[in-house]
Amino acid sequence: MKQKWVLYMAIALVLIAGGWLLVAKGKDAVSQAENRKQGILDAESKTIVYDKKPGTLDQINAGIGDSVKKGDVLFKVRSKEGSEEEVLSPDDGLVNRIAVKPGEQLMPGMPVAVVQKTDYFTELYVQEGQIEKLKRNPNVKVRFPYLNRPIEVDGVVASIAAAPQFASLRMTREKGQADVSMFMVRISVPSNADLLPGMTAEVNFDEIAD
DSSP: HHHHHHHHHHHHHHHHHHHHHHHHHHHHHHHHHHHHEEEEEEEEEEEEEOOSSSSEEEEOOOOOTEEEEEEEEEEEEEEEEEEEEEEEEESSSEEEOOOOOOOOOOOOOOEEEEEEEEEEEEEEEEEEHHHHHHHHOOEEEEEETSSOOOOEEEEEEEEEEOOOOOEEEEOOOOOOOOEEEEEEEEEEEEETOOTTTTTTEEEGGGSSSO
């Protein structure tokens, strides 16, 4: 009986020592969760507002979902004076919405379409202690872990908020220890045929050099 008790105590000590070692190295579950930051892939959109002479929409050259380049002619409008006005795409991207139809009377200030840019971004909330890593190493690996074939791309830190957005409650808190300030960080992600807005993007801070 005594030998079994000694064996149990030895196993318990090994487990405790192993747990403390993982914590010290930052490999425990809590640390790993704190070092893996996830955000939603998003894309900026541009609403095109008609700013030419009043007239009649004569021609639509793009449909919803079509890829367009900056300067492409999206619409042609026949003014009351008989001249032809062109509405151009302001950016490279995809036509997300068309708000007008042929034959409609257009007036200056009317929104006519929305173009979604093909350059993506994701916004992560990062602890103040990790901000310096991003300042020294603005190039980061961005993963999309929930696809059938996980994708990894090279992202770039585009901006870091000048002030914290909120304080994150610590999972464990010692007496007098404050909560952790969280800063919003925007990471630019290059366009990729396999990526779509709404996908989950992940950055692992363990992979960023100190």
